Amino acid sequence: MIRVYKIVALLVVGFTFMACPADDSPSSEPLRDYQEVYDEELVEIENFLDTHYVTVDADFNTTFTEIPDGGTQTPISEMPELTHIPVTLNDVDYKVYYLRLNEGNNENPTALDSVYSSYKGQLLDKTVFDHASTPIWFKLEEVIPAWGKIFPLFKTGDFVENTSTGIVSYSGYGAGVMFVPSGLGYFNIEKALIPAYSPLIFTFSLKRLRYRDHDGDKILSKYEYGPDLAEEAIDTDGDDYYDYLDVDDDADGVLTKEEVKFTYVDGTVTKTGYYPYTGKSTDDPLTPYDDRRGIPRKFTGPIVPPSTLPSPASDDSDFTDATRLRRHLDKTCKPPYTN
Ligand SMILES: [Ca+2]
Ligand SMILES: [Ca+2]
Ligand SMILES: [Ca+2]
Ligand SMILES: [Ca+2]
Numbered sequence: 001m002i003r004v005y006k007i008v009a010l011l012v013v014g015f016t017f018m019a020c021p022a023d024d025s026p027s028s029e030p031l032r033d034y035q036e037v038y039d040e041e042l043v044e045i046e047n048f049l050d051t052h053y054v055t056v057d058a059d060f061n062t063t064f065t066e067i068p069d070g071g072t073q074t075p076i077s078e079m080p081e082l083t084h085i086p087v088t089l090n091d092v093d094y095k096v097y098y099l100r101l102n103e104g105n106n107e108n109p110t111a112l113d114s115v116y117s118s119y120k121g122q123l124l125d126k127t128v129f130d131h132a133s134t135p136i137w138f139k140l141e142e143v144i145p146a147w148g149k150i151f152p153l154f155k156t157g158d159f160v161e162n163t164s165t166g167i168v169s170y171s172g173y174g175a176g177v178m179f180v181p182s183g184l185g186y187f188n189i190e191k192a193l194i195p196a197y198s199p200l201i202f203t204f205s206l207k208r209l210r211y212r213d214h215d216g217d218k219i220l221s222k223y224e225y226g227p228d229l230a231e232e233a234i235d236t237d238g239d240d241y242y243d244y245l246d247v248d249d250d251a252d253g254v255l256t257k258e259e260v261k262f263t264y265v266d267g268t269v270t271k272t273g274y275y276p277y278t279g280k281s282t283d284d285p286l287t288p289y290d291d292r293r294g295i296p297r298k299f300t301g302p303i304v305p306p307s308t309l310p311s312p313a314s315d316d317s318d319f320t321d322a323t324r325l326r327r328h329l330d331k332t333c334k335p336p337y338t339n
Contacts, residue, residue, distance in 0.1 A: 029188045029196035034090045041181045041199045045097065048124050048201075049077035049179070060101050060175035062203040064126055087149050087184060096146060097179040104155030104174025109209040111148035112221040112244065114139050116208035122201040129193035129200075135207045146184040147202075150176070154206045174206035214244050217256035218274040219295075219328070224249070236329050243329075250331045258335065259328035264289045277326075279319050297324040297333070 053073035055063045067073050076082060081101060087094045109115050116137050121130040140148040154174030161168045180200040182188075190196045211220045224244035225233045233242035237251035249256050260275050266288045279294035296319050327333040 027190050031188050034092045034183050037197055038092050038181050038183050044124055045179050045199050050075050052076055056101055060205055092183055094181055098150055099177040101175045104157050104206055105172035106156045108152050108155050110152055110222045111140050113212050114210040115151050115206055117204050117206055119202055119204040123198055144185045146178055146180040150178045156206055156209050170207050177203045215247050217247050218260050223277045250329050252331045252334055254334055256328040260295050293319040295326040297327055
């Protein structure tokens with residue numbers, strides 16, 4: 001079942017990347033060998049990096065220019081901001097070059113999350129095939145594979161909204177340029193201004209992100225997939241539904257969202273909350289619950305109401321030990337819980 005899901009997701013990748021004119025139905029060229037195409041494109045990409053320089057403005061907009069004969073501009077290939085990562089797909093070991101113009105100050109997305117990005121897409125001949133100067137939301141799973149590999153290497157920044165004009169200004173956000181072989185782009189798919197087998201250049205910024213919870217079980221997918229978004233996701237109960245798509249992760253008949261729930265009294269009203277995956281190191285006195293409590297493991301100690309926990313909490317290890325078996329993943333641990 002999950003394998004099918006993954007295959008469908010990959011097929012969708014080529015068709016959903018960007019809004020296209022209604023009459024732009026993608027067509028395709030015959031499939032070529034991935035390695036053979038990559039070998040050719042790596043030469044083209046590295047040649048571009050050797051023969052062009054880039055100017056970057058204060059908003060990280062880029063202009064690529066070919067170095068004229070006798071020109072003394074620094075080629076992109078010699079810029080300290082240029083680096084690359086290995087990406088393996090379809091049995092090809094790709095080297096994906098990217099420029100780290102600004103890493104960003106706050107949070108990294110994972111390849112499962114949504115990003116709010118402004119971007120410009122170009123071919124190696126510098127034709128601009130798409131440009132969004134105002135940011136747009138994307139689910140990284142639904143765009144070309146390279147985005148899901150490169151965006152997690154950047155972070156969001158800060159933003160302030162002017163309450164009278166509604167204009168949002170951003171600062172300290174991640175920004176870069178990725179040089180994408182077609183095997184991590186559209187490969188043999190032809191789109192409006194993108195011929196089949198085109199390496200792509202994306203200049204991008206990461207303005208905001210939204211961590212996703214695919215199965216709605218109140219645990220973010222980034223915690224359910226696996227430590228490093230490894231190739232194979234975690235399937236705790238072995239039922240072929242990966243944890244990030246499984247609403248009862250330990251198959252104990254109790255929904256995960258019921259297992260990570262707690263109640264607290266706010267004034268005279270009893271309310272429901274959900275433990276964060278990992279608790280904070282200190283309690284925020286403004287919240288009516290104990291922020292130090294992440295999802296508990298099977299509780300074996302004396303019942304201590306959250307409000308009476310000393311600081312540090314005497315049973316802290318039950319909530320903050322990073323390696324604890326959280327109770328939604330422990331088949332032997334079922335409600336009723338003591339909170
Ligand atoms: Ca989830
Ligand atoms: Ca499962
Ligand atoms: Ca789950
Ligand atoms: Ca369960």
